[in-house]
Amino acid sequence: MGTLELTNITKKFGEQVILDNLNLQVHDGEFVSLLGPSGSGKSTIFHLIGGIYQADNGTIKLDNEIINGQRGTISYMPQTASLFPWRTVLENVVLGAELHGKPDKQKAFHMLEKAGLKEYANAYPRELSGGMQQRVAFVRSLLSPQPFICLDEPFSALDEFTRLEMQKWLLSIWEEERPSVLFVTHNIEEAILLSDRVLVLGEKPANVIKEVTIDFKRPRDEELTLTAEFLTIKREIYQTLRGVIDD
Amino acid sequence: MLRKSSLPIIVIVSLFIIWEAASRIFTIPTWVLPAPTVILAEAINGWSNYQHHIFSTLSLTVSGFVLGAGVGLIIAIVLHLLPKIREALYPLLIMSQNIPIIVLAPLLVIWFGFGITPKLLIITLVCFFPVAVSMIDGLRHTNQDLVHYMKMAGATKKQIFTKLELPHALPQFFSGLKISATYSVMGAVISEWLGANKGIGVYMTLASSSFRTDRVFVAILFIMILCMVFFALIMLAEKICLKWQTNKGEK
Numbered sequence A: 001m002g003t004l005e006l007t008n009i010t011k012k013f014g015e016q017v018i019l020d021n022l023n024l025q026v027h028d029g030e031f032v033s034l035l036g037p038s039g040s041g042k043s044t045i046f047h048l049i050g051g052i053y054q055a056d057n058g059t060i061k062l063d064n065e066i067i068n069g070q071r072g073t074i075s076y077m078p079q080t081a082s083l084f085p086w087r088t089v090l091e092n093v094v095l096g097a098e099l100h101g102k103p104d105k106q107k108a109f110h111m112l113e114k115a116g117l118k119e120y121a122n123a124y125p126r127e128l129s130g131g132m133q134q135r136v137a138f139v140r141s142l143l144s145p146q147p148f149i150c151l152d153e154p155f156s157a158l159d160e161f162t163r164l165e166m167q168k169w170l171l172s173i174w175e176e177e178r179p180s181v182l183f184v185t186h187n188i189e190e191a192i193l194l195s196d197r198v199l200v201l202g203e204k205p206a207n208v209i210k211e212v213t214i215d216f217k218r219p220r221d222e223e224l225t226l227t228a229e230f231l232t233i234k235r236e237i238y239q240t241l242r243g244v245i246d247d
Numbered sequence B: 001m002l003r004k005s006s007l008p009i010i011v012i013v014s015l016f017i018i019w020e021a022a023s024r025i026f027t028i029p030t031w032v033l034p035a036p037t038v039i040l041a042e043a044i045n046g047w048s049n050y051q052h053h054i055f056s057t058l059s060l061t062v063s064g065f066v067l068g069a070g071v072g073l074i075i076a077i078v079l080h081l082l083p084k085i086r087e088a089l090y091p092l093l094i095m096s097q098n099i100p101i102i103v104l105a106p107l108l109v110i111w112f113g114f115g116i117t118p119k120l121l122i123i124t125l126v127c128f129f130p131v132a133v134s135m136i137d138g139l140r141h142t143n144q145d146l147v148h149y150m151k152m153a154g155a156t157k158k159q160i161f162t163k164l165e166l167p168h169a170l171p172q173f174f175s176g177l178k179i180s181a182t183y184s185v186m187g188a189v190i191s192e193w194l195g196a197n198k199g200i201g202v203y204m205t206l207a208s209s210s211f212r213t214d215r216v217f218v219a220i221l222f223i224m225i226l227c228m229v230f231f232a233l234i235m236l237a238e239k240i241c242l243k244w245q246t247n248k249g250e251k
Helices: A042-050 A089-093 A105-114 A130-143 A160-177 A188-194 A222-226 A228-246 B002-025 B036-045 B047-081 B083-095 B101-112 B116-140 B144-152 B157-168 B170-193 B200-209 B213-241
Strands: A004-013 A016-026 A031-035 A057-062 A075-077 A148-152 A180-185 A197-201 A208-213
Touching: A004 A042, A016 A031, A016 A042, A016 A180, A016 A208, A031 A188, A042 A148, A042 A180, A042 B144, A075 A130, A089 A105, A089 A130, A105 A130, A130 A148, A130 A160, A160 A188, A160 A222, A180 A188, A188 A222, A188 A228, A197 A228, A208 A228, A222 A228, B002 B036, B036 B047, B036 B213, B047 B083, B047 B116, B047 B170, B047 B200, B047 B213, B083 B116, B101 B116, B101 B170, B116 B157, B116 B170, B144 B157, B157 B170, B170 B200, B170 B213, B200 B213
Parallel strands: A031 A180, A031 A197, A075 A148, A148 A180
Antiparallel strands: A004 A016, A004 A057, A197 A208
8 A cells, every 4th residue: 555645735845935835646556757847845745744844734545654753664765866876786685674664675675676687786985886876775775665756856866868768678677566656856758758647846835736637558668759659648748847947 | 107107206316326337336335325126135145034013113103103193083083073172172282293392202111111112103193084074074064055955864973974074084084185195104114113023113123223225215215115105005095985076987
C-alpha cells in the first residue's frame, strides 16, 4: 500500500504564504508528477511530506494515517545524488533500509543487477558518472522500506542525453516495481512521459491549477514524445504554465 | 615520478657534503660543529650507551600521543554535540595553546612531581589541540545535502552522527593526527628536560652540558627519525582508512 493524501495544506514563512489550501492525492501504485516553475513551492511540499516542516494547517495522510511532522515515513530521492562517498554502491543503496532495521544485502544486490549496476556494486560513488550516481540514488529509494517514493527533480542536474537515457531507465524499472511515486519536475515532456497524472502548480501561493490524466498505455517508450496526442497534451500544459508566468 | 622523489635527496646529500668539506677545510673543532662523519660514527659506536634513552622516549611519545589524540577526539565530539558548551569553551581551547610550555613545565613538576604524570600532561597538551580543532571543523562542515537526505529518510540524531558526521570528518581527523604526531615527539623531549632519568631529552641535556656536540646531533637525528616514522605510520593508516578517496585508476 502507498496512498498519499494532502488536504487543505497551508504553509507560511512569516508573512509570505507559500501554500494555500493545497489538495492532492496519489493513489496506490500511481505515478504522479508535480509540474511548476522554479520557486513555486514544490520543495516545500516535499519538506512537509517528509516531516521536516510543519504545516500551518491541513493534514497529510499516508495510507489513512496522519503523518504531519513525522520523519521517515516516505522514501526520498533528492536533486543531487547525495551518495555517501565512503560507502560502496552496494553499501549506499542499503542505507535507507539500514536506518530502519537490518538491510537485506541479497535483495539489494539483486536490485542492482536489475538496474544494470551489478558491476559497480563494489565501486565508490566518485568512480561513477553523474547519471550512474542518480541511478544508484533511485535504487536506494526503491530499497527503502517505505511504500511511497518522493523524487525531487532527480534529473535536473543531468545533461539532455543522460536525461533521456535516465527517463527510459526509470520507466522500465518503475513499470516493473510499481511503487507509488510523487515526482517533482519543471520539465513538461518528462512529466507527461513518466506519469499517470500531471498536476500543474500555480505560483505564490502554490496550488494545483490543472490536473491532466495521461492515458498512454504502458510500457511506454520515447517514441511517444513525437506523437500528435503527446504534443497536444504538451501544448495544453505549456499554455497553462505560460498563463501562470504571465500573471 | 623518480625525479620528484630524488630531488630532496639530492639537496640533503649535497648539504652534507658541503658541511663535511667545510668542517675539514676550516678545521672546525668538534665541540663547536662536528662533521657528519663524526656524528655518524658516534651514532653507531655509542648505540649501546644511548639506546635505552630512545626506547624510553618512544614509549613516552606513543602513550602521550594516544592520550592526546584521544582527548582531542573526545573534546571535538562533545563540543560538536553540545553547541552551547562549544561557544563557552572554544576560546579556552585556543588560550590553552598560548601558554608557553617552557613555563608551564616546571609548574607541572611542582604540582605532580617527577613521575610520568606531568610528562604525559605536556604531550597531551600539545597533541590534543590539532586533533580537536580539525575534527570540530570536519564535523561542522558535513555536506548539507547528505544531512538533508538523512533527515528526509527519517534518521535519528544518533544515526546522523554515527553514519554521516563521524565518517565525514575522518579525513580532517587524520590531518589533525599528522600534526599531532610530529608535535608529540617534541613534547616528549621537552617534558624530559624537566627532570627524568631516561630519554632523548636527558641524553641531549647531558651531552650539551659536557660539550659532546656530536651527541647532541645524534639526539637531533633520532628525534627526526622518530617524527618521520610516526608521520609515515599515520599516513599509512590514513591510506587504509580512506581508500575511498583515491581513485582506482588514478596514478
